[in-house]
């Protein structure tokens with residue numbers, strides 16, 4: 001491919017890069033370089049929260065969720081032992097819902113859309129280098145399938161190479177933690193009381209999620225706590241199987257055992273990573289290469305789309321040749337994105353902390369089970385519809401302090417609950433408060 005003039009180069013046609021490119025005006029000339037254009041089969045990005053769907057619609061890209069047998073998700077069914085209850089998105093706001101899908105099918109839709117756009121050139125290539133001159137990013141070098149290397153230049157490079165990004169360390173201080181791993185399988189032939197719901201199972205020491213991704217197929221994600229990946233030898237799998245069967249609702253067991261017989265776990269690390277971009281001229285980090293949170297609440301794609309809306313607002317009407325204005329727009333994006341995604345990030349990481357602490361888990365389950373605002377309040381944050389941080393903090397502490405009388409009747413337990421809640425929340429709040437570096 002010969003060198004061409006582009007306004008923007010996008011690294012990665014994944015959820016972030018693909019949707020960003022598709023949401024640009026027809027006058028913007030864009031090169032998208034994706035390492036592998038074949039349809040991936042992966043366990044990430046399969047449950048989209050209602051705000052994610054709204055954001056896609058706002059970018060006129062709602063049709064990318066069509067034609068892939070995606071499944072409407074109406075809320076959550078929370079399960080702890082024999083206790084169960086549902087919370088509905090509809091009670092947060094009439095008419096909203098989430099959607100369960102196969103990430104690979106969604107990406108294929110996105111990539112087809114890019115191929116149809118005259119202003120977008122989509123190529124397969126592995127970006128090996130971000131090019132710089134005088135502390136300004138000027139483009140990229142990538143290796144094509146035939147082994148040849150191509151360099152391309154643009155005024156702005158969007159670095160969206162995903163959770164395992166190899167390129168983010170040139171543009172940010174990387175401080176990522178693996179909090180746990182998710183092990184995924186597909187469950188078939190399930191006969192559920194609430195088929196169109198996400199199931200959050202908090203019976204055991206680790207949470208399990210089950211939600212529909214296409215007709216007669218549910219994704220199960222089993223959390224494996226700690227920073228070390230689960231071993232996948234025969235004995236280890238046998239042990240995992242035993243501990244999962246103990247806590248899985250009876251109606252899911254046969255399907256789980258069958259899935260394990262026929263397939264292998266897909267395993268992915270669950271990261272927490274705050275945004276610490278250096279704000280180098282000519283480049284922007286977007287998606288998981290910029291910021292990650294625990295996927296328990298399915299907030300990653302919604303956070304990404306919210307970032308894209310924020311970046312698009314800043315880039316609107318920009319003359320890409322005006323470097324000063326372009327850099328101001330990028331700075332404004334880094335300065336203002338936090339208020340849109342902080343509640344998604346805080347809730348994801350805090351809820352994971354709560355669900356892996358027995359007493360807090362009990363308290364949280366009891367709180368949500370009360371229904372009314374105790375249920376719809378937290379769900380409004382999880383769905384991405386409500387982005388009020390004070391509202392989130394109010395509910396978080398109300399979970400720990402829902403029985404003030406316990407300060408008198410059970411002081412030791414009550415003080416422990418409060419301290420543990422604070423211990424989970426405060427470091428997360430501190431991380432969220434860190435602005436992108438100047």
Ligand SMILES: Cc1cc2nc3c(=O)[nH]c(=O)nc-3n(C[C@H](O)[C@H](O)[C@H](O)COP(=O)(O)OP(=O)(O)OC[C@H]3O[C@@H](n4cnc5c(N)ncnc54)[C@H](O)[C@@H]3O)c2cc1C
Pocket residue numbers: 011012013014015016017033034035036043044045046047048049125126127128160161162163165166182268269270271286287288289295297298299300301302304
């Ligand atoms: C286990 C797990 C489950 C999750 N579940 C959900 C969920 O249910 N709902 C939700 O909203 N979020 C979920 N997330 C988070 C969500 O998947 C991410 O937030 C989202 O995929 C981020 O999009 P991205 O574009 O940054 O990364 P990706 O979608 O991974 O895209 C990155 C792209 O860059 C390409 N690339 C990488 N390196 C290069 C290179 N050198 N050159 C060219 N191309 C390159 C990759 O091939 C890929 O196509 C989950 C995360 C995990 C870990």
